[in-house]
Amino acid sequence: MDRIVIGMDLGGTFLRAGAFNEEGKMLVVRETPIEAARGPESGMRKMQGLVQQVWAESGAKTLAGIGIGSTGPIDPIQGIINNPFTLPTWENVHVFEWLQKAFDIPITLENDADVAALGEYWQGAGRAIPRLYAVTLGTGIGTALILDGEIYRGLDGSHPEGGHMVLDPGGPLCYCKMHGCWESLCAGPAIEREAREADLTGSCLLDMVAGERGEIEARMVFEAARMGDPVGLSLVDRFTHYLIQGVLNVCILFVPDVIVLSGGLMRSADLFMPSLEAALQNYTEMVPAYRVHIIPTKLGYYAGLYGAAYTIWSKVL
């Protein structure tokens, strides 16, 4: 093995790194808790250490570059993380400066949703697809658009946030200050909020919640629906309804070839994918939504590592 690239994924909890050869094979992958609250200096040293470790374990002679996907807001052009929200104390952290001191090689910094989508483009569910739209359904809803293998950027390199388009102005207030954005209606916490507000009399959710010390989680709602529980089914129906509306809007606005879905809620995809696919099949009016392919992630957890590595390989090769 001559040359590798390291792809990293910096999240609120874990830092992950993978070594990739130029064919897109992940040779080694390691992770460590980021412990963000200890501050960016500590975090940067962890990054440096993890790069050294993964590089050594890969057995490669040369490290051709480091690609980083990070929880945002970030500035991909200046290489700055400015995210005190999920990385407490990380304000105005100059990642390029830090890492270029340690490794004198190309370094990239991108939004985590963007690199995850790019990973699917390179080695996953959307290989070499001209227009790939990615939607992550988890604690929030993240989106990304990859056009001919390039990340679509808004003005000044900003990252569009399709998860915060308004779908129903009668919906709940989101931290984005709008009512009824997609995330407020369709992410995990939205399912949990609706479950807390529902009348659970006679529902198996009551027992599940009791077993978990009173906290309703989205996965319980899906589990209850799978067992035929009427409350669970109606909550999943509501979720599916807004999921369809959001995905249809994406089709109408972008007409992508492929929409890749990922995130924790995709563990219950069997409960909503058939309805989602049927809804797209039935939309033949203004745009050919019936021809847009909806595909679950192929790379899952590691999509961001692949995409981060690809930001380097696509420049080097």
Place this chain on the structure above:
Amino acid sequence: MDRIVIGMDLGGTFLRAGAFNEEGKMLVVRETPIEAARGPESGMRKMQGLVQQVWAESGAKTLAGIGIGSTGPIDPIQGIINNPFTLPTWENVHVFEWLQKAFDIPITLENDADVAALGEYWQGAGRAIPRLYAVTLGTGIGTALILDGEIYRGLDGSHPEGGHMVLDPGGPLCYCKMHGCWESLCAGPAIEREAREADLTGSCLLDMVAGERGEIEARMVFEAARMGDPVGLSLVDRFTHYLIQGVLNVCILFVPDVIVLSGGLMRSADLFMPSLEAALQNYTEMVPAYRVHIIPTKLGYYAGLYGAAYTIWSKVL
């Protein structure tokens, strides 16, 4: 004058053609009723005749190409108009074949919203802007995205229809078969529908309508609002509310540098532009919407002619 390009605009009522030099100056412009129901053969002969006329009047030696913007659906790759809706009897009309027989030069066919946006990019409100989004507010709502001077296309060259994204599922049913799409809430006919359903007691709209044999038109609603009429003001408020929601969604999903607004409703822009601009200024949450410029069309009627000519000039030059 050595060389010109002719840009054409084929609408449901008129056919327009302009002669453009390579600096983007419109030297001659002419129009003729298309009388679409007489059939595509008659229409193609009209096109050919108008090209000849405009070319002759321009005094140019060489015609370098013909660019056509047409009311859709069209196939820009095959050069086919398939629009029996606004051009009765025009099904599967092979425009390239017809015109290439008469003029052996490059010919392009594009969606009218796309060329209008391209015109603004070339010579209008969005000159050389990397990410230009255009919204036409008229009988319908049309949208287009120009990225680095290129028309953004969906799968198989399809044209996205941002005007049909759903903004409020509690809204009225549209011909697109969805409830509460942008067009159903915000185009001219939506304003007229709301006015017909409103209680007009004491409103000056009653007199206006009587003067026009019972038909409420959107322009009357704006006129009434301008005179301080409470019904008119409340109808314009409703329109502005959904206009803001649609434009904010565009900002959240695309973060364009510029949004160009055009179409008949822009004649009343003074009544809603200040609120729209203020709403964008106030949106600082997920994307920098406060930095997106909202600009009225500079080319108006003729934007499509400019853009159609540019589809040729951008290839020839």
